[in-house]
Amino acid sequence: MMSTPPPPISEPDPSALTCPGDRVGLCSGCQRKTHKYGSGGCPLCQWCMAPVQEKWGPGVGYTSTRG
């Protein structure tokens, strides 16, 4: 799962290709286009999200916890 390096940032995240255009935004990490807004959106593309999920677990980005 970690064996594939991310493509150049000129390549959008696959999620950006399958969501409505008005939900596309730039990844907070690498600035590539990704499904950022609305239901199922995420501020990070899948390549930036992968190490974060590994550290924090699934669901990060969808809920915020206090503390």
Ligand SMILES: [Zn+2]
């Ligand atoms: Zn990214």
